[in-house]
Amino acid sequence: MRLEEVNGNIFYNGDCIVGARACIPDDSVDLIVTDPPYGINGDRLHHHYNRDERFVVGGYVEVPASDYGAFSRNWIREAARVLRPGGSIYIVSGYTNLYHILHALRQTDLREVNHIIWRYNFGVYTSRKYVSSHYHILFYEKPGGKRTFNLESRYGTGEKAQDNGSLNYRDREDVWCINREYKPGQAKNKNELPTELLAKMIQYSSNEGDLVCDMFLGGFSTARTAIGLNRRATGFEISGRVFDLKIEELRNTGEGYLLPSLRAPQTGGQENRGLPWTDDDREILVSRFAGLVESGETKRKAVEILGRELGRGRWSIEKMLKIQGVRTGSRQTGPGRGGSGKGV
Numbered sequence: 001m002r003l004e005e006v007n008g009n010i011f012y013n014g015d016c017i018v019g020a021r022a023c024i025p026d027d028s029v030d031l032i033v034t035d036p037p038y039g040i041n042g043d044r045l046h047h048h049y050n051r052d053e054r055f056v057v058g059g060y061v062e063v064p065a066s067d068y069g070a071f072s073r074n075w076i077r078e079a080a081r082v083l084r085p086g087g088s089i090y091i092v093s094g095y096t097n098l099y100h101i102l103h104a105l106r107q108t109d110l111r112e113v114n115h116i117i118w119r120y121n122f123g124v125y126t127s128r129k130y131v132s133s134h135y136h137i138l139f140y141e142k143p144g145g146k147r148t149f150n151l152e153s154r155y156g157t158g159e160k161a162q163d164n165g166s167l168n169y170r171d172r173e174d175v176w177c178i179n180r181e182y183k184p185g186q187a188k189n190k191n192e193l194p195t196e197l198l199a200k201m202i203q204y205s206s207n208e209g210d211l212v213c214d215m216f217l218g219g220f221s222t223a224r225t226a227i228g229l230n231r232r233a234t235g236f237e238i239s240g241r242v243f244d245l246k247i248e249e250l251r252n253t254g255e256g257y258l259l260p261s262l263r264a265p266q267t268g269g270q271e272n273r274g275l276p277w278t279d280d281d282r283e284i285l286v287s288r289f290a291g292l293v294e295s296g297e298t299k300r301k302a303v304e305i306l307g308r309e310l311g312r313g314r315w316s317i318e319k320m321l322k323i324q325g326v327r328t329g330s331r332q333t334g335p336g337r338g339g340s341g342k343g344v
Ligand SMILES: C[S@@+](CC[C@H](N)C(=O)[O-])C[C@H]1O[C@@H](n2cnc3c(N)ncnc32)[C@H](O)[C@@H]1O
Pocket: 014, 015, 016, 017, 034, 035, 036, 037, 038, 059, 060, 061, 062, 063, 189, 190, 191, 192, 193, 215, 216, 217, 218, 219, 220, 221, 222, 236, 237, 238, 239, 242
């Protein structure tokens, strides 16, 4: 298998199933973000998408629909093996072969965390039915270790939108509306994933220095975004044509180049989040809450003030007040907005 190194990151030109078996040790990858071929004649996708094919890089290797089940089982077994305990995997899938991917996942010990819907623009045009404009993103974890989930990597839990809704809650809802990138006149891979989508998964589920793997590199968008966020990257692409073109582009990708463009979440004031409550803490909480309400603050405002004073999140304050038998009058299904309260 041919390999290329770019600033210490190794990329393989070859089949990911054979390649992972030969080159990637067990339990060595922190995060996998990947977008397998769809098994729907992806090499003829231009018949469905309204775009100029002159700028799409040739060489995309599709998997015949009849092989898709076995293919999915084989690569997902390898992905599960190389992931470290507590590592996360995100798999982007269309609807047609989703059942094969779900079936393959169930044959590993990977556990479902979320089934995310990614809604995008430029859907597949139809005239006698609804327009298809979403993909599925299967977010799973490997049991046996602590999973990275950087709760405030993008929005602090106390940050509010103009309508007073929680920005953090909204960013973590499992329907994501993210536009595809429009790159007129630039060479691109079929189905290139937008940087914004990739950055979101990488920010929440890895830390700087972690190893991010993509089993199907295509246009190397996962690798580029991971390097741009100061992560290490590795992965496989079977097409020599795509691999050669994209590896050269990657050589010009600066480590951490995306970091200056990230918004800075306001995370201050929650230094005690996750710490156990002492008896003193509980006493202060209850008496201070009563004092604030007596002095004319609304219960909602009192909770907010106590969050800042005690270095804890709103949920934690409300939950502890409830345990202490104090009514705060606000719902706990999602800060700043309602929810059904069903499920987790
Ligand atoms: C859907 S595309 C990935 C697109 C990529 N996420 C991007 O943003 O550019 C799937 C890629 O997998 C490659 N591929 C197909 N079979 C493969 C295999 N067995 N091992 C590695 N790569 C493979 C295809 O050539 C194609 O480039």
